[in-house]
Amino acid sequence: MGxxxxxxxxxxxxxxxxxxxxxxxxxxxxxxLAATLLATASLGYIxxxxxxxLVKLAMAAYVAASVCYALGLTRxxxxxxxxxxxxxxxxxxxQTTAIASRWAVxxxxxxxxxxxxxxxxAWGVVLLHVIFERKYKAFYSGVLxxxxxxxxxxLMMFLDSTVRPLVPALQSSxxxxxxxLAVISYAAFALSFGTALLFLMRDGVSIEAFxxxxxxxxxxxxxxxxxxxxxxxxxxxxxxDASTRQKIMLERGVPIQVSVxxxxxxxxxxxxxxxxxxxxxxxxxxxxxxxxxxxxxxxxLAGQAVAVVALILGLLGGPYPAVQPQxxxxxxxxxxxxxxxxxxxxxGLVFTGLVLLFxxxxxxxxxxxxxxxxxxxxxxxxxxxxxxxxxxxIVTGAFWANRAWGAYWSWDPKEDWxxxxxxxxxxxxxxxxxxxxxxxxxxxxxxxxFGVVLFTFFGVSYLLSGLHSYA
Amino acid sequence: xxxxxxxWLRRIGSMKLGIILLAxxxxxxxxxxxxxxxxxxxxxxIEKVYSPSKLKVYEALGLLDLFHTRWFTALLALLMVxxxxxxxxxxxxxxxxxxxxxxxxxxxxxxxxxxxxxxAGVEQVADALRRRHxxxxxxxxxxxxxxxxxxxxxxxxxxxxxxxxxxxxxxxGGVIDSLFGYRAFMRxxxxxQKSTALRMLTDDPVRLPFAVRCDAAGMxxxxxxxxxxxxxxxxxxxxxxxxxxxxxxxxxxxxHRGLRFxxxxxGRSGEMQAAxxxxxxKSREETGAGNSPHGNIAAAPGKTAAGPATSVLVSAxxxxxxxxxxxxxxxxxxxxxxxxxxxxxxxxxxxxxxxxMKLAVTRGRETIxxxxxxxxxxxxxxxxxxxxxxxxxEDIELGYFTGLQVSRQPGQWLVWLGSTIxxxxxxxxxxxxxxxxxxxxxxQAGAGASCLVAGMATKNQDEFHEEFGELTESLxxx
Numbered sequence: 007m008g009x010x011x012x013x014x015x016x017x018x019x020x021x022x023x024x025x026x027x028x029x030x031x032x033x034x035x036x037x038x039l040a041a042t043l044l045a046t047a048s049l050g051y052i053x054x055x056x057x058x059x060l061v062k063l064a065m066a067a068y069v070a071a072s073v074c075y076a077l078g079l080t081r082x083x084x085x086x087x088x089x090x091x092x093x094x095x096x097x098x099x100x101q102t103t104a105i106a107s108r109w110a111v112x113x114x115x116x117x118x119x120x121x122x123x124x125x126x127x128a129w130g131v132v133l134l135h136v137i138f139e140r141k142y143k144a145f146y147s148g149v150l151x152x153x154x155x156x157x158x159x160x161l162m163m164f165l166d167s168t169v170r171p172l173v174p175a176l177q178s179s180x181x182x183x184x185x186x187l188a189v190i191s192y193a194a195f196a197l198s199f200g201t202a203l204l205f206l207m208r209d210g211v212s213i214e215a216f217x218x219x220x221x222x223x224x225x226x227x228x229x230x231x232x233x234x235x236x237x238x239x240x241x242x243x244x245x246x247d248a249s250t251r252q253k254i255m256l257e258r259g260v261p262i263q264v265s266v267x268x269x270x271x272x273x274x275x276x277x278x279x280x281x282x283x284x285x286x287x288x289x290x291x292x293x294x295x296x297x298x299x300x301x302x303x304x305x306x307l308a309g310q311a312v313a314v315v316a317l318i319l320g321l322l323g324g325p326y327p328a329v330q331p332q333x334x335x336x337x338x339x340x341x342x343x344x345x346x347x348x349x350x351x352x353x354g355l356v357f358t359g360l361v362l363l364f365x366x367x368x369x370x371x372x373x374x375x376x377x378x379x380x381x382x383x384x385x386x387x388x389x390x391x392x393x394x395x396x397x398x399x400i401v402t403g404a405f406w407a408n409r410a411w412g413a414y415w416s417w418d419p420k421e422d423w424x425x426x427x428x429x430x431x432x433x434x435x436x437x438x439x440x441x442x443x444x445x446x447x448x449x450x451x452x453x454x455x456f457g458v459v460l461f462t463f464f465g466v467s468y469l470l471s472g473l474h475s476y477a
Numbered sequence: 478x479x480x481x482x483x484x485w486l487r488r489i490g491s492m493k494l495g496i497i498l499l500a501x502x503x504x505x506x507x508x509x510x511x512x513x514x515x516x517x518x519x520x521x522x523i524e525k526v527y528s529p530s531k532l533k534v535y536e537a538l539g540l541l542d543l544f545h546t547r548w549f550t551a552l553l554a555l556l557m558v559x560x561x562x563x564x565x566x567x568x569x570x571x572x573x574x575x576x577x578x579x580x581x582x583x584x585x586x587x588x589x590x591x592x593x594x595x596x597a598g599v600e601q602v603a604d605a606l607r608r609r610h611x612x613x614x615x616x617x618x619x620x621x622x623x624x625x626x627x628x629x630x631x632x633x634x635x636x637x638x639x640x641x642x643x644x645x646x647x648x649x650g651g652v653i654d655s656l657f658g659y660r661a662f663m664r665x666x667x668x669x670q671k672s673t674a675l676r677m678l679t680d681d682p683v684r685l686p687f688a689v690r691c692d693a694a695g696m697x698x699x700x701x702x703x704x705x706x707x708x709x710x711x712x713x714x715x716x717x718x719x720x721x722x723x724x725x726x727x728x729x730x731x732x733h734r735g736l737r738f739x740x741x742x743x744g745r746s747g748e749m750q751a752a753x754x755x756x757x758x759k760s761r762e763e764t765g766a767g768n769s770p771h772g773n774i775a776a777a778p779g780k781t782a783a784g785p786a787t788s789v790l791v792s793a794x795x796x797x798x799x800x801x802x803x804x805x806x807x808x809x810x811x812x813x814x815x816x817x818x819x820x821x822x823x824x825x826x827x828x829x830x831x832x833x834m835k836l837a838v839t840r841g842r843e844t845i846x847x848x849x850x851x852x853x854x855x856x857x858x859x860x861x862x863x864x865x866x867x868x869x870x871e872d873i874e875l876g877y878f879t880g881l882q883v884s885r886q887p888g889q890w891l892v893w894l895g896s897t898i899x900x901x902x903x904x905x906x907x908x909x910x911x912x913x914x915x916x917x918x919x920x921q922a923g924a925g926a927s928c929l930v931a932g933m934a935t936k937n938q939d940e941f942h943e944e945f946g947e948l949t950e951s952l953x954x955x
Binding site: 170171173174175177178380383387390391393394397398401404405408409410411412413414415416417418419422423425426429430432433436437440441466 | 495496502503509514516544703705728882886892896899900904937938
């Protein structure tokens with residue numbers, strides 16, 4: 007059926023281990039979740055549960071689960087996968103409790119700003135993964151789903167988590183319908199991104215190519231950071247008022263900037279190190295030797311680690327002199343002033359680390375994955391679930407906009423990007439159903455699709471302005 | 478259908494063209510989110526952000542209001558034509574497939590990925606399939622051997638057509654709205670009634686088939702000062718009669734005869750709603766002629782009183798009485814920020830910086846005009862009156878205006894109809910597939926009957942494969 011799919015026989019040992027790992031722990035995930043939700047929601051009215059530590063705990067569980075899934079793929083599968091699977095479930099329960107307690111405090115589901123959206127998104131990703139793992143005996147979906155969830159939780163740490171009352175435009179029951187659909191469809195696309203990547207691994211894409219892609223992604227993230235803040239060795243960062251947890255503004259839309267000397271060079275060094283594997287891969291004509299690549303990955307990892315530490319210390323340090331001459335008082339900055347910087351840099355680090363971890367025993371890992379064709383069809387199946395949800399999200403959004411803004415479609419940037427996302431996945435389905443695209447081309451499509459989803463989710467909110475100013 | 482026609486149809490309805498159009502539209506949409514758009518930008522923002530030369534280029538290409546340019550509309554129209562042509566082109570093929578009941582064919586069956594030989598007769602296979610809710614037809618094979626064909630969800634093959642049809646319905650709703658609909662803005666002060674609105678962007682007046690009156694408007698705040706609720710009490714007036722009433726708020730528009738009114742903005746209007754004036758009796762000397770205005774400052778109010786100091790509540794409409802002095806007061810003009818421009822009296826802003834009001838005071842048969850300034854009480858005098866009036870900015874209750882967005886979208890019902898079909902169509906298309914089975918009797922090799930069973934599904938082959946396995950397994954155990 008598939009043209010570019012290598013005909014590899016399923017490896018019995020890996021699959022059997024996976025089945026065993028997936029069959030554990032207990033079956034009633036849903037019942038347990040619902041019970042936790044109900045119990046905490048009712049408990050929330052009696053005892054106020056602390057949300058912040060619960061979120062941190064869940065984050066820790068997801069990080070641990072990510073590590074265990076990665077180790078499960080590289081080392082003795084049964085033990086690590088069991089741990090990973092239960093780590094994901096425990097994290098999910100803790101996060102459910104956190105959501106329920108926030109819900110009890112605010113009196114509404116967490117859907118009204120970026121922090122709450124991410125809280126729901128990470129929850130959705132893990133929930134879908136847990137269901138998926140059980141339904142399709144697909145332990146491997148956790149390899150990428152859990153890092154995505156963990157990184158979302160890390161990003162949340164830098165966002166304003168205050169429970170705020172709803173502005174008039176958001177006071178509608180359609181908020182819950184619209185946003186929960188958005189969150190679930192985004193989570194589904196995140197999962198399809200994971201299976202598409204695993205497909206590429208199974209289909210024989212070399213670890214060197216993955217290393218190059220991970221390095222290009224990390225370099226891109228650093229380039230974005232440098233482009234936004236690098237000015238001749240210095241980093242110009244927005245000043246931060248710790249008491250109000252807000253940027254200090256010069257005028258509307260123009261924050262006061264502080265100058266952090268030297269930090270720019272370290273970040274630039276991080277960028278160059280991150281770029282090394284990709285550059286080498288291109289230069290050596292794609293026949294990069296494994297040993298050289300592994301060395302370059304270590305350099306990349308070390309350089310990025312230094313840059314991340316420097317960024318965190320730089321953002322936490324200070325006070326720094328303001329760039330504006332009329333302000334002679336040194337001011338602080340904060341990771342929260344530029345919420346995407348540290349998580350973005352961490353994402354680069356995580357992907358480089360994963361590639362490095364996999365590169366050691368790439369053959370074994372690949373053989374533990376199911377047949378390429380199965381992964382290909384799973385990606386397709388998940389997108390078949392995600393697209394109707396995305397459609398419903400857009401339709402309910404249009405219906406709500408018609409009540410709140412006076413028109414069902416205003417060409418607002420968020421609407422536009424949701425439409426582009428829809429187009430992308432519609433094109434994915436058409437090329438598949440009518441042109442018979444399978445395998446790699448389809449997988450690349452699914453990966454690009456998730457990139458578009460990420461831009462719709464974050465990019466629009468932070469880079470473009472419009473009606474969807476809340477999240 | 479003639480050859481030439483079908484060739485054109487194939488070209489217009491080709492998927493290549495469809496994907497190219499999707500990509501072009503997506504590109505245009507990206508440009509529309511990166512370049513500031515007039516309907517979204519703040520006034521003056523575009524001129525501030527782009528250089529004049531850049532602005533000229535953008536303006537020429539229509540990039541500053543991209544979504545309402547002809548070429549963007551043309552792209553959408555082309556996409557509609559493409560979808561329609563593709564549907565027309567493919568429909569007959571699928572319809573034929575739906576109507577056809579293919580008899581079992583051993584060669585074809587053996588070529589299907591899912592086929593198996595089971596130790597059972599055709600009748601047993603038929604029973605097993607019926608138990609799984611398949612529609613079974615016993616059809617002999619071409620060579621006369623007993624056989625059957627069975628299927629489920631035959632009409633799932635139509636789902637993609639519903640999806641594409643729904644897109645056409647939605648887009649046609651959008652076209653109707655862009656041709657016959659409008660969005661306009663209307664600012665109503667408290668008590669004001671209007672039957673015209675201004676179109677967004679162009680500010681052309683639009684006449685509404687009825688008038689709207691705002692009886693009251695207001696906002697509520699959360700303890701932290703952020704807005705909680707905006708509301709306006711609106712009345713619809715037709716031919717001088719009030720025909721509808723609604724307390725409208727954000728997320729709850731007023732709908733009347735196809736027009737929808739939305740709470741869009743709210744603020745202080747600078748018009749006086751009511752004010753409390755202090756009425757201070759003058760001393761006998763003051764009442765006399767020839768007093769310089771400055772003399773009033775020294776005269777402590779109420780000290781050498783000819784009557785009690787009192788106050789009067791005046792409103793924008795109607796007269797108020799001051800029975801103590803037999804006076805009636807009416808406000809004839811109010812300026813929140815009084816200024817004299819040459820010979821003209823005007824208000825510099827809508828803020829209460831220098832409030833002034835002109836009163837018409839009636840005493841007996843005589844009506845005396847008098848200016849009252851909050852900041853300059855010494856100027857607030859008329860020699861003909863036994864009293865002076867004073868007020869301060871805090872004594873004034875300003876009117877509020879409510880900003881209403883008026884939108885007429887006659888095509889929106891098509892959009893909702895299309896969206897509903899789209900949602901169900903997609904679920905139908907992805908969740909269901911046309912599943913077919915065939916069975917054919919095999920020549921007797923040993924004891925008992927045996928059958929070749931084969932099947933296929935239009936979608937979700939994995940699940941079909943599982944079902945096929947279960948079915949053949951159950952037949953083998955019999």
